[in-house]
Amino acid sequence: MNGTSENGTPVIVVGSGPTGLLLAGDLAGAGVPVTVVEKRPHRISNLSRAFVLHARTLEQLDARGLADGLEAVGQRLDRLRLFGDLTLGLDTLPSRFRHLLVLPQYEVEKALERRAVEAGVDFRYESEVTGLSQDGNGVTVRVEGPGGATESLRADYVVGADGMRSAVRSAIGLPFPGHSVIRSVVLADVRLAEQPETLLTVNAVGDAFAFIAPFGDGYHRVIAWNRARDVPDSEPLDLDEIKEVTRLALGRDFGMHDARWMSRFHSDERQAPAYRVGRVFLAGDAAHVHTPAGGQGMNTGLQDAANLSWKLAQVTGGHAGPELLDTYQSERHPVGRAVLRSSGGIVRLAMARRPWELALRTALTTVLDHVGPARRRMLGQLTGIGYKYPAPRSAHPLTGTRVPDVAFADGGRLHESLRGGRFVLITPEPGAHDTRDTHKDRLAVERWATSRRTTVLVRPDGYVGWAMEEATPRDIEAALAAHVG
Incomplete structure (x- = not known):
């Protein structure tokens, strides 16, 4: 039965970002007791980098009763512009959500946290994982809590959703191969004296790239990068530098002022070779990180959580054997690899400057402009609705495919x-x-x-x-x- 375990709890989730919150809420909603361990104090930060929900993620949130509320506070965008002169319309997507939704990550976190709390998730904040060991019957997680107090928590399974510097991934000895793709990216939350003409403003010119998106509270998030300025993340940052890069990429800085937050970071492309070691799983940024191009980071993590949560619920509830959990690796690892390729390809083409790179970008733009199947394939990958999971050779052709929000005879969906x-x-x-x-x-x-x-x-x-x-x-x-x- 759900909720029974020889250990302290069936599942421990480490990390309370969007991935961990959706996973924990799913499990608790299915009657599986779950504990979330988070090293930060209890707060929803407005310093998040993610800004976009794609169609497939909105479908998953709709299946949890959350999409309509987020749509009410976000802003819809029915077309994407890439490489300056390529526009991709989203109004033909085979989905209820024929757009992407622009809203800060913290709005998603607030909705997911509220759902998790209502479902009965046990949250332990200011609690840092300092070690982990597992045996044939469960996992022991060593945690240092507020004031330095230490304790050992026991669970049937543990999910590391604790970000790029995952303590869980380190504890199980998994490498995180890859490399830094973009160094010295600058971010700022600013007010603008002039409003951009489009909801998402993005462009690259020469060595400069800039992206501007609204928070909805009067502030805008600016992400900018000057390839010619490669400095450590610790290098001091001021608003003048952000204005300069923005002017190079967009032609003007929109009169940005009153920065409430600024930061410098680097963007990596990395993926763990396995998403599971024994009774321990990785999800979200703990399993894969990539460039922000295409806005796929948070979306991919939420899809990881949606895939793993029901499988853990089936196994801990006694409705399926533990071999079901093997399919998390076979289904989600290839998707993570594909996202690394597509997001990396977008940023490289956006910043193209060599003649052969520019020729390749021109050719790709022409193909996507005039060849419907190629455009649909790219949109399917970007929005997440085009991915299919592997199926047995003898299975029906529909097996492993996403099901749209079909209507039923009684009027439901x-x-x-x-x-x-x-x-x-x-x-x-x-x-x-x-x-x-x-x-x-x-x-x-x-x-x-x-x-x-x-x-x-x-x-x-x-x-x-x-x-x-x-x-x-x-x-x-x-x-x-x-x-x-």
Whole structure:
């Protein structure tokens, strides 16, 4: 049963950023007791770097009842401009969310934290992981709490969602291979005397790159980089330097003033070789980091959490064997690798200056402007809706694919039925399966609003776990036994 464990708690999540919060909220909502360990004091920081929610992440948040609230405080953008002269329209995306949502990461964190608290997550702030060991029955996490007090926490599984400098990743001995791609990136939150013409303002000229996005509270976040100025992160920074780089990249600095925060950092491309070692998992920036191009960082971490949470709930609840957890690596590691390639490619092309680089960028822009399949593929990767998970060779072609927010015969829709971490069985006929005895509240049964004859079992993360044409009741029962438990 959910909630039972020979150890202190079924799952410990280390880190209370967006990835850790979504994961913990999912688990607690599914009835799995979970503890979040966070070394920072309890606060939502407005110094976050992420600013964009893409379509697939909005779909996942919609399946948790959070998307509409975030849409109300964010600002929609229905087209992206890359490389200065390439515009990608999002209004043709096969999604309820045919746009990206511009809003600060802290708004996402506030919504996810509120959900996690309501679900009963146990938070331990000002508690730093100082060591970790595991055996065949569980994981022991050594924690130093407020005032230097130390204790050992015991869990069946541990998830490290504790960022690029992950203590969990270090404790399990995983390397983090890669390299710095961009050095001496500068950030600032400023007021502007002149408002930009577009919601997201971004461009690169020569060695200079600049990006401006609104917070919604009168301040704008500026991210700028001058390739010709390669200095350590510790080098002092003032507003004049940020203005200068912005003018080089955008032609003007929009009269920026009253900076409430400034920082200098470097951007790495790194990925752990494994997302799992025994009973310990990595997610989000602890597993992969990449350039901010395309705004995919927070989105990829949230997708990691959505993939892992339901699997941990199934295993700790006794509904699936531990081999289900192996699929986290096989499904999410290739996605992380693809994001590294795509985000790195965008920033390299944006900053192209060699003749062959400029020629390649021109060719790519032409292809994306005129070749629909290529444009759809790029948008699918950028927004997350184009990824498909591996499936057995004999499986139905839909297996492993994302399911859009389809409408049902009773007027409902998929994302509403997924709420609560349920599986959803979509059938052609009413009464095709009775869930009252075997699966209770872990499965919703719905009927297509169309004449489609395919029976589809949708996993709690919105991907097809099983499908069949003209399925019999016996076929359906076998599939539910194998996947829902």
